[in-house]
Amino acid sequence: MPSGEDDLITRYFKPLATAPGALGLTDDAAILQAGGDDIVITTDAIVAGVHFLSDDPPDTVARKALRVNLSDLAAKGAEPAGFVLTLALRDVNEAWLAPFARALGEDADQFGCPLLGGDTVSTPGPAMISIAAFGRVPLGKMVRRSTARVGDVLVVSGTIGDATLGLAVLKEEQGAFDHDAMARAALVERYRVPQPRVALARAIRDHASAAMDVSDGLMGDLAKLCDASGVSAIVQAVALPLSGPAQSWLTSDPSLMARLVSGGDDYEILCAVPENRLASFQLAARSAGVPVSVIGRIVAGEAAPQLVDAGNREISLQRRSYSHF
Amino acid sequence: MPSGEDDLITRYFKPLATAPGALGLTDDAAILQAGGDDIVITTDAIVAGVHFLSDDPPDTVARKALRVNLSDLAAKGAEPAGFVLTLALRDVNEAWLAPFARALGEDADQFGCPLLGGDTVSTPGPAMISIAAFGRVPLGKMVRRSTARVGDVLVVSGTIGDATLGLAVLKEEQGAFDHDAMARAALVERYRVPQPRVALARAIRDHASAAMDVSDGLMGDLAKLCDASGVSAIVQAVALPLSGPAQSWLTSDPSLMARLVSGGDDYEILCAVPENRLASFQLAARSAGVPVSVIGRIVAGEAAPQLVDAGNREISLQRRSYSHF
Numbered sequence: 001m002p003s004g005e006d007d008l009i010t011r012y013f014k015p016l017a018t019a020p021g022a023l024g025l026t027d028d029a030a031i032l033q034a035g036g037d038d039i040v041i042t043t044d045a046i047v048a049g050v051h052f053l054s055d056d057p058p059d060t061v062a063r064k065a066l067r068v069n070l071s072d073l074a075a076k077g078a079e080p081a082g083f084v085l086t087l088a089l090r091d092v093n094e095a096w097l098a099p100f101a102r103a104l105g106e107d108a109d110q111f112g113c114p115l116l117g118g119d120t121v122s123t124p125g126p127a128m129i130s131i132a133a134f135g136r137v138p139l140g141k142m143v144r145r146s147t148a149r150v151g152d153v154l155v156v157s158g159t160i161g162d163a164t165l166g167l168a169v170l171k172e173e174q175g176a177f178d179h180d181a182m183a184r185a186a187l188v189e190r191y192r193v194p195q196p197r198v199a200l201a202r203a204i205r206d207h208a209s210a211a212m213d214v215s216d217g218l219m220g221d222l223a224k225l226c227d228a229s230g231v232s233a234i235v236q237a238v239a240l241p242l243s244g245p246a247q248s249w250l251t252s253d254p255s256l257m258a259r260l261v262s263g264g265d266d267y268e269i270l271c272a273v274p275e276n277r278l279a280s281f282q283l284a285a286r287s288a289g290v291p292v293s294v295i296g297r298i299v300a301g302e303a304a305p306q307l308v309d310a311g312n313r314e315i316s317l318q319r320r321s322y323s324h325f
Numbered sequence: 326m327p328s329g330e331d332d333l334i335t336r337y338f339k340p341l342a343t344a345p346g347a348l349g350l351t352d353d354a355a356i357l358q359a360g361g362d363d364i365v366i367t368t369d370a371i372v373a374g375v376h377f378l379s380d381d382p383p384d385t386v387a388r389k390a391l392r393v394n395l396s397d398l399a400a401k402g403a404e405p406a407g408f409v410l411t412l413a414l415r416d417v418n419e420a421w422l423a424p425f426a427r428a429l430g431e432d433a434d435q436f437g438c439p440l441l442g443g444d445t446v447s448t449p450g451p452a453m454i455s456i457a458a459f460g461r462v463p464l465g466k467m468v469r470r471s472t473a474r475v476g477d478v479l480v481v482s483g484t485i486g487d488a489t490l491g492l493a494v495l496k497e498e499q500g501a502f503d504h505d506a507m508a509r510a511a512l513v514e515r516y517r518v519p520q521p522r523v524a525l526a527r528a529i530r531d532h533a534s535a536a537m538d539v540s541d542g543l544m545g546d547l548a549k550l551c552d553a554s555g556v557s558a559i560v561q562a563v564a565l566p567l568s569g570p571a572q573s574w575l576t577s578d579p580s581l582m583a584r585l586v587s588g589g590d591d592y593e594i595l596c597a598v599p600e601n602r603l604a605s606f607q608l609a610a611r612s613a614g615v616p617v618s619v620i621g622r623i624v625a626g627e628a629a630p631q632l633v634d635a636g637n638r639e640i641s642l643q644r645r646s647y648s649h650f
Contacts, residue, residue: 006549026553027470028397028537029367029460034359041441042354043409043457047448072353084368086411086455116366123372125450130411132368132457135354145352212353224331228351 005120008092012101016108016115019082030116032082037136039081042072045130052192053170054126058096059103060192061129066107068215069133070196071267075213077143077205078135080113080198086130088123111198141205148210148229148272152298155208155281157197157268157290159243160218164263166191183245194267200292203284204271211271217262219317221270222305226298229272233305235261235296237315258317261307272298330445333417337426341433341440344407355441357407362461364406367397370455377517378495379451383421384428385517386454391432393540394458395521396592400538402468402530403460405438405523411455413448436523466530473535473554473597479621480533480606482522482593484568485543489588491516508570519592525617528609529596536596542587544642546595547630551623554597558630560586560621562640583642586632597623 014025021031032039046065048054066083073080085104089097108114113133166187197213204211210229214221219235226233237257242250250256273281278294285292296305307315339350346356357364371390373379391408398405410429414422433439438458491512522538529536535554539546544560551558562582567575575581598606603619610617621630632640 023469023471027401029365029401029403029467031467032364032366033464034362034364036361037359039357039359039364040354041357041409041459043411043442043444045411045413045444045446045455047413047446047450049449050447076352076354078354084366084457086368086370086457088370088372088453088455117368119368119370119455121370121372121453122375123450123453124374125372125448125453128413128446128448128450128453130370130413130444130455132409132411134366139358142354142356144348146348 004092008097008120012097013115013118016101016105019114019116022114022116025117030084032116032134034136036139038139038142040073040076040078040135040137040142041132042069043130043132044068044072045128047128048126056192058100062100062104063107063193065129065131066104066113067194067196068267069131070111070113070198071194071213071215073133073135074197074201075143075204075211075269076135076137077141077201077211078137079201080111081134081136082114082116083131083133084116085118087118087120088128089120090123090127111196137205143204143208143211145210145212145225146228148225148231148298149274150231150298150300152209152272152274153278153294154233154235154270154296154298155273155292156214156218156241156270156295157200157292158195159241159246160214160266160268161246161260161263162187162190162243163265164259165246165249187245191265194265196267197269197290199288200269200285200290203281203288204269206284207277207281208271208273211269214266214268214270216264218266218270219261219305219307225270226305231298232301232303233296233298235305235307237307238310239293239295241293257315262317329417333422333445337422338440338443341426341430344439344441347439347441350442355409357441357459359461361464363464363467365398365401365403365460365462365467366457367394368455368457369393369397370453372453373451381517383425387425387429388432388518390454390456391429391438392519392521393592394456395436395438395523396519396538396540398458398460399522399526400468400529400536400594401460401462402466402526402536403462404526405436406459406461407439407441408456408458409441410443412443412445413453414445415448415452436521462530468529468533468536470535470537470550471553473550473556473623474599475556475623475625477534477597477599477623478603478619479558479560479595479623480598480617481539481543481566481595481620482525482615482617483520484566484571485539485591485593486571486585486588487512487515487568488590489584490571490574512570516590519590521592522594522615524613525594525610525615528606528613529594531609532602532606533596533598536594539591539593539595541589543591543595544586544630544632550595551630556623557626557628558621558623560630560632562632563635564618564620566618582640587642
């Protein structure tokens with residue numbers, strides 16, 4: 001006599017509940033053992049038509065929903081411990097749910113972050129996936145936004161702006177099509193499926209003085225980090241890590257720099273590293289297989305962070321980050 | 326230069342983030358210290374037009390969103406530790422948000438469950454509130470669904486069916502209006518604002534062999550508990566705790582019993598208590614100020630739980646619980 005929701009959970013999500021504390025999703029709650037660590041909690045939701053496109057493949061939607069949370073945990077120096085899922089759907093569409101659940105399970109396995117519980121609700125509106133994810137750090141060791149210090153070096157992982165380009169490709173924007181098909185596909189993939197820097201968590205915890213993930217645009221997120229820390233920053237545009245397609249896009253129109261540094265969905269990690277820890281951090285990042293680039297420095301002051309060109313002239317930015325409201 | 330979302334969080338939700346681990350909502354994640362306990366995690370979402378009515382007062386929506394989760398924690402024997410909030414809204418409507426946030430803060434205070442973090446997203450669809458709530462129990466002491474034993478006494482807190490009646494009043498159903506205005510208002514309040522049995526958590530942890538909260542209808546939820554425990558149960562209809570309005574509704578049409586025991590939103594606690602712990606449980610419940618009633622017994626077998634009348638004849642139930650799908 002299972003209800004529609006129970007049946008759906010049994011078929012699609014129970015296989016993902018591999019942790020003993022999930023109790024096979026047969027209870028009203030799950031158990032998370034801290035084992036002497038602090039539990040780090042983050043939550044992020046994505047809505048069809050807002051954070052992903054309604055016709056995005058369901059497997060990429062699942063991966064994005066989990067990975068945006070894993071990105072937050074990594075930036076805090078936390079090792080993934082598990083997550084709970086709220087899934088709001090118009091109806092039970094098996095052709096959508098099956099690949100969604102399968103991809104979610106693959107990512108949960110890959111990143112060591114098992115499903116602990118959830119709620120499935122019907123909505124007359126667009127699909128929405130909300131995830132709360134949990135990580136562990138040794139007591140008191142969560143890396144914060146608010147602890148950057150003047151003189152720290154600014155470091156970012158991976159490349160910046162590719163997700164913005166991927167969205168431009170999907171929206172068939174002029175200029176974003178001057179690349180070959182493989183480059184276009186890679187950019188779209190970058191928008192749809194973030195690569196959370198889970199492997200970098202330990203290096204951040206051991207060496208960074210402050211960190212956050214870049215989800216709403218590099219310069220806007222840097223402003224948040226500076227604001228929380230009571231400092232300012234200078235970023236060298238020439239030092240920004242850009243992919244080949246981003247570089248060629250920028251060459252075609254240098255004014256597009258503003259979009260690359262204010263566009264959302266990078267899901268890279270921005271951190272402040274004391275100068276005397278930089279070499280150790282870079283070594284740890286290399287061991288973890290994550291490319292990192294020095295892009296600037298934390299400076300004193302309350303001004304908004306500046307992006308400067310090779311001649312140290314400020315590059316003006318009308319918008320620093322992406323807001324859905 | 327706060328974005329719309331940051332501004333909204335600062336104005337309405339930062340005052341609720343009273344726990345040190347919430348970091349004033351200025352970081353990407355929160356810290357929850359387990360202090361040697363197990364962390365109990367539950368999540369429940371409510372959608373406008375599905376779980377609450379679109380014109381329900383925003384303060385009642387906030388209270389319901391948090392309380393349905395607190396009800397789960399209480400049923401598991403857990404003391405509230407905090408929650409994260411996902412709020413999906415069409416737009417930033419201050420006339421709605423201000424009372425929503427104020428009521429949420431009052432409940433967080435009242436039940437000792439501070440806001441730890443959240444995500445606010447825009448949606449073109451109906452409002453949705455998803456909460457993941459965290460509680461603490463001593464290691465290994467979470468009370469499960471799956472551990473009821475044959476011979477245990479079945480106990481339920483409070484009264485059953487009033488929320489179903491309240492919804493009938495709101496929907497202006499025939500028969501639900503034969504009460505005076507005060508009774509009608511009380512029933513509607515019962516539907517809109519559950520009373521989570523947080524005070525009963527300790528008694529459940531100390532004495533119950535299995536427990537769950539009644540959110541989707543008493544008989545349907547009992548079937549889930551029995552199924553998880555590999556047992557069956559018999560419930561005496563005459564022993565069901567009914568409010569005055571529910572009793573008079575039932576007198577007017579005895580066939581309405583089926584609705585009272587299968588309607589949703591009771592948010593009472595159903596538990597199985599070993600006979601030799603019953604007196605201690607009842608004493609602890611009385612000390613906690615929570616009325617509890619013995620309604621039946623766990624029996625051997627795999628049959629669906631039976632509701633029987635005073636002559637031990639089964640009362641047939643077409644539907645045992647409420648499903649939104």
